[in-house]
Amino acid sequence: MNAPAPPPGPAIGVLGTFRLDGARALVTGASRGIGRACAVALADAGCDVALAARSAEALAATAAAVEARGRKAVLLAGDLGVPGTARALVEGAAAALGGLGVVVHNAGVLPTAADGATPVVAPFTESDRHGWEQVIGVNLHASAELCRAAHPVLAESPRASLVLMSSVAGVIAAPLLEAYAASKAAQVSLARTLAAAWARTGIRVNPLCPGWTRTDMTSFAHTSGPLSDWLLAHVPLGRWAHPDEVAAATLFLPSYLTGHALVLDGGLSLADGGLAGIPKPPSSFAAP
Ligand SMILES: NC(=O)c1ccc[n+]([C@@H]2O[C@H](COP(=O)([O-])OP(=O)(O)OC[C@H]3O[C@@H](n4cnc5c(N)ncnc54)[C@H](OP(=O)(O)O)[C@@H]3O)[C@@H](O)[C@H]2O)c1
Structure with a gap:
C-alpha cells in the first residue's frame, strides 16, 4: 500500500497542490477537444x-504544445473500439515514461x-444494435x-489519479442519446466503485461530467444557430463550456477527492434547467 500523501504545508501552499511536477500522465483522445486541453x-x-x-499524426499539434x-510527449496510436487497445496504451505509456501517476x-x-x-x-x-x-x-x-x-x-x-471522462448525460436523462447516456452513466458507476475498491492502494478515481463543450464532437450543434440556441436555453449559464474549463478540473481532481462525479455543466443538471421561469423554446426534434 502507498504511504498517504502529506497534507499541503507552507512549503508548497494550496496553489502548489495543483502542481504535478515530475508526474507521468496518459491522456486518451488527446488529438483534439477536451483531451488536447487536458494534455496541455x-x-x-x-x-x-x-x-x-487512433493515429499518431493527429497527435502532432498536442505533442508540440x-x-x-x-x-x-509520447505518441501512442490505437483504436479503442478494438479489444486489447486500452491495455496496450496503458502499458506503452508506462514503458515509455517509466511509470504512470x-x-x-x-x-x-x-x-x-x-x-x-x-x-x-x-x-x-x-x-439499432450496431450503434449501441x-x-x-x-x-x-x-x-x-x-x-x-x-x-x-x-x-x-504515491499520488495516483484516474479520471474517466463521463458526461452530464451520465447523470441526467438524455433523450435521443440513449446509448451514449447509458455508457456515460456506467462510467460514473465504474469510477465510483473502483474509487471505493482501490482507495487503500492510494489510487483516486473520479468521473468528470462536463456539459455542452465546444469541440468537434458537438460541432453539429454549435455550428447551427437554432440548435445551439435551443440547447443553451437549457443551460442556466447560457453558454458553451471551453475545453480548458474542463481540463482545469483534471488538475483539481488529483487531490483529497475520490469517487466524486464532478458535474461541470453550467447548471444544466439543475432542476428544470434552473431557468428561473424562462420558458424553454420548443424542441426541433420529434418526440420518440
Ligand atoms: N464536447 C462535449 O460537449 C462533451 C460533453 C460531455 C462529455 N464529453 C466527453 O468528453 C470526451 C472528449 O470529448 P470531445 O468533445 O473532446 O470529443 P472530440 O472532439 O470528438 O474528440 C474525441 C477524442 O477521442 C478520440 N477517439 C475517438 N474515437 C476513438 C477511438 N475509437 N479510439 C481512440 N481514440 C478515439 C479522438 O481521436 P481521433 O479521432 O484522432 O482518433 C479524439 O482525440 C468524450 O469522452 C466525450 O464523451 C464531451
Whole structure:
C-alpha cells in the first residue's frame, strides 16, 4: 500500500497542490477537444504526457504544445473500439515514461452514421444494435479494460489519479442519446466503485461530467444557430463550456477527492434547467 500523501504545508501552499511536477500522465483522445486541453494543462502542471488517439499524426499539434512547455510527449496510436487497445496504451505509456501517476481516459464517441463522422441523434426506437455496440464498445468496454490495466501501474505511484471522462448525460436523462447516456452513466458507476475498491492502494478515481463543450464532437450543434440556441436555453449559464474549463478540473481532481462525479455543466443538471421561469423554446426534434 502507498504511504498517504502529506497534507499541503507552507512549503508548497494550496496553489502548489495543483502542481504535478515530475508526474507521468496518459491522456486518451488527446488529438483534439477536451483531451488536447487536458494534455496541455497536465504539461503546464509539470507532467510528461503520453498522448493517445487512433493515429499518431493527429497527435502532432498536442505533442508540440506539450513539448513547448518543456515536458516530454509520447505518441501512442490505437483504436479503442478494438479489444486489447486500452491495455496496450496503458502499458506503452508506462514503458515509455517509466511509470504512470495520472490517467485521464477521455476518448469517447457519439453514435455515428456509416460515414463514421455524422453523429446520430435520433429516437431510441429508431436506433439499432450496431450503434449501441459502437458506443458501448468505445465508451464503456475500453474504460473497463483501461482501468484493469492501469491499476497495477498506478498503484506504484504515491499520488495516483484516474479520471474517466463521463458526461452530464451520465447523470441526467438524455433523450435521443440513449446509448451514449447509458455508457456515460456506467462510467460514473465504474469510477465510483473502483474509487471505493482501490482507495487503500492510494489510487483516486473520479468521473468528470462536463456539459455542452465546444469541440468537434458537438460541432453539429454549435455550428447551427437554432440548435445551439435551443440547447443553451437549457443551460442556466447560457453558454458553451471551453475545453480548458474542463481540463482545469483534471488538475483539481488529483487531490483529497475520490469517487466524486464532478458535474461541470453550467447548471444544466439543475432542476428544470434552473431557468428561473424562462420558458424553454420548443424542441426541433420529434418526440420518440
Ligand atoms: N464536447 C462535449 O460537449 C462533451 C460533453 C460531455 C462529455 N464529453 C466527453 O468528453 C470526451 C472528449 O470529448 P470531445 O468533445 O473532446 O470529443 P472530440 O472532439 O470528438 O474528440 C474525441 C477524442 O477521442 C478520440 N477517439 C475517438 N474515437 C476513438 C477511438 N475509437 N479510439 C481512440 N481514440 C478515439 C479522438 O481521436 P481521433 O479521432 O484522432 O482518433 C479524439 O482525440 C468524450 O469522452 C466525450 O464523451 C464531451
